[in-house]
Amino acid sequence: MNISGTAAITGMAELKPEIDAGGRSSLGLLSEVAGRAIKDAGLKKSDIDGLLLTPPAEDSCFMWPAQVAEYLKMSPSYLNMVELGGASACAAVTRAALAVTAGLCRHCLCLSGGIWDSQVFNSREGKMAVMSRAEINYELPYGPMGFNSGYALIANRHMYEYGTTPEQMAKIAVDQRQNALANPDALFNKQAISIDDVLNSPLIVDPIHLLEIVRPCSGAAAVIISRSEEAIDMPNVPVYLLGMGEACTHNSIIYSDNITLSPVKFSAARAFAMAGLKPADMDLLSLYDCYPITVIITLEDAGFCKKGEGGGFVQSHDLTYRGDLPLNTHGGQLSFGQPSYAGGMSHVSEAVRQLRGEAETRQIENNRLAFVNGNGGVMSTQSSLILGRERNDRR
Amino acid sequence: MTEDNGKKWFKKGRTVLKVQYCPVCEKYIFFPRELCPYCLEVKPEWKETVGRGKIYSYTAVRRSSLPEFEDRVPYTYAMVELHEGIRIPTNIVDCPVNKVRIGMPVELAWIEESKDIIPVFRPATP
Numbered sequence: 001m002n003i004s005g006t007a008a009i010t011g012m013a014e015l016k017p018e019i020d021a022g023g024r025s026s027l028g029l030l031s032e033v034a035g036r037a038i039k040d041a042g043l044k045k046s047d048i049d050g051l052l053l054t055p056p057a058e059d060s061c062f063m064w065p066a067q068v069a070e071y072l073k074m075s076p077s078y079l080n081m082v083e084l085g086g087a088s089a090c091a092a093v094t095r096a097a098l099a100v101t102a103g104l105c106r107h108c109l110c111l112s113g114g115i116w117d118s119q120v121f122n123s124r125e126g127k128m129a130v131m132s133r134a135e136i137n138y139e140l141p142y143g144p145m146g147f148n149s150g151y152a153l154i155a156n157r158h159m160y161e162y163g164t165t166p167e168q169m170a171k172i173a174v175d176q177r178q179n180a181l182a183n184p185d186a187l188f189n190k191q192a193i194s195i196d197d198v199l200n201s202p203l204i205v206d207p208i209h210l211l212e213i214v215r216p217c218s219g220a221a222a223v224i225i226s227r228s229e230e231a232i233d234m235p236n237v238p239v240y241l242l243g244m245g246e247a248c249t250h251n252s253i254i255y256s257d258n259i260t261l262s263p264v265k266f267s268a269a270r271a272f273a274m275a276g277l278k279p280a281d282m283d284l285l286s287l288y289d290c291y292p293i294t295v296i297i298t299l300e301d302a303g304f305c306k307k308g309e310g311g312g313f314v315q316s317h318d319l320t321y322r323g324d325l326p327l328n329t330h331g332g333q334l335s336f337g338q339p340s341y342a343g344g345m346s347h348v349s350e351a352v353r354q355l356r357g358e359a360e361t362r363q364i365e366n367n368r369l370a371f372v373n374g375n376g377g378v379m380s381t382q383s384s385l386i387l388g389r390e391r392n393d394r395r
Numbered sequence: 396m397t398e399d400n401g402k403k404w405f406k407k408g409r410t411v412l413k414v415q416y417c418p419v420c421e422k423y424i425f426f427p428r429e430l431c432p433y434c435l436e437v438k439p440e441w442k443e444t445v446g447r448g449k450i451y452s453y454t455a456v457r458r459s460s461l462p463e464f465e466d467r468v469p470y471t472y473a474m475v476e477l478h479e480g481i482r483i484p485t486n487i488v489d490c491p492v493n494k495v496r497i498g499m500p501v502e503l504a505w506i507e508e509s510k511d512i513i514p515v516f517r518p519a520t521p
């Protein structure tokens with residue numbers, strides 16, 4: 001059975017990321033974004049019978065789907081929480097598509113986001129909360145800097161194996177900032193940056209500079225998934241789910257057999273096979289970008305360029321919305337901000353905007369197909385999506 | 396499990412470094428587990444390593460928010476591939492951060508960290 005094109009994204013909303021949540025709560029943000037997404041889809045709250053959550057950043061996630069359903073006064077017939085780190089948002093979309101296709105629910109709301117608190121984030125307890133027992137016992141005694149040092153190990157090894165340069169990595173942050181300048185909702189949308197600006201920003205963990213690290217913040221995003229038959233009669237241009245794939249090869253990067261190879265190699269191949277499409281068919285790339293090296297390796301392993309040539313590939317393409325390879329046109333999380341698990345959803349919502357033709361000043365011209373990738377942990381869990389405006393776009 | 400019930404894979408003042416090994420699968424195992432993760436059947440034994448390896452990857456940590464590491468920056472956080480073929484997280488000591496290289500041969504050393512003596516690596520003596 002191929003479920004390509006059986007479900008579509010019919011509603012979407014996203015809050016502007018904020019450094020200071022101004023005393024708001026995770027549940028408060030989720031309720032606001034849920035209301036907006038339901039309105040966007042032309043539905044009533046009572047039409048929503050599926051509810052998928054990503055974990056909250058700092059609230060207790062015990063029975064989180066029920067906590068959220070209760071706060072929103074909803075009684076869904078299908079509910080769950082998806083915890084694949086940064087890949088959770090894409091993975092929630094996949095699970096929602098399965099549920100509506102199977103008839104477990106009609107309209108499934110995928111909700112993501114929450115409040116970010118710098119004191120919790122920087123505390124030892126905050127760090128340990130996102131570490132496995134193995135990481136606490138065998139890595140923490142050596143002073144790793146969480147995700148920063150994990151991706152630094154990857155970047156250094158990639159430079160060693162393939163000759164990738166600091167300039168090539170910096171170019172991703174530079175191009176994405178150009179995109180953010182056209183996004184009123186981006187956290188960093190005031191000032192362009194140059195490759196020199198990136199390379200002159202402080203080294204935090206070699207070879208990663210300050211301007212190559214995502215900024216955690218507060219925010220939320222939501223999408224609604226419906227069966228394609230229903231989507232046709234709903235107000236928005238349906239964004240069909242043509243391909244979906246997942247993969248995981250490790251949790252901590254220490255235990256990856258090859259740290260310069262992302263499991264996106266497998267998740268993307270699965271998604272393209274389901275859709276009957278290939279990387280060259282894509283008009284937009286919306287790739288999880290916690291650090292530039294993540295983008296370079298995702299481009300390589302998802303098949304947009306040859307292995308090891310990702311650095312040269314980004315150097316030879318214009319990644320802006322005006323360019324020949326539009327990538328992360330919302331600014332990416334590097335410039336849009338990383339509102340917790342909703343950072344992963346930002347790649348989905350931007351693809352929805354572009355495919356609907358609602359991206360305003362940053363609208364790309366060819367907008368039939370998008371490749372979206374969620375990446376969790378240190379290049380661990382991967383969830384790849386292929387979104388399209390045509391229900392059957394097999395080439 | 397033995398060896399501190401798997402909490403720590405080393406004991407105070409060790410001079411040799413032991414890791415788990417499954418005699419049936421003939422595979423070294425890191426991190427320690429109650430059962431071999433390859434066959435999910437055999438209780439692994441502890442086997443001495445030669446305490447040598449090479450740097451698989453590394454990073455210089457220049458800003459640390461961990462209090463016990465704040466005054467140590469910059470320091471090298473690394474993955475070392477042991478002679479036995481498995482990779483472990485560690486620090487590289489007795490070597491300035493800008494002299495560390497991937498592929499560099501390293502040998503076992505021990506440092507005191509949070510009241511434990513933990514295995515780290517330094518550039519190998521020829």
Ligand SMILES: [Zn+2]
Pocket residue numbers: 417418419420421431432433434435436437
């Ligand atoms: Zn075994």
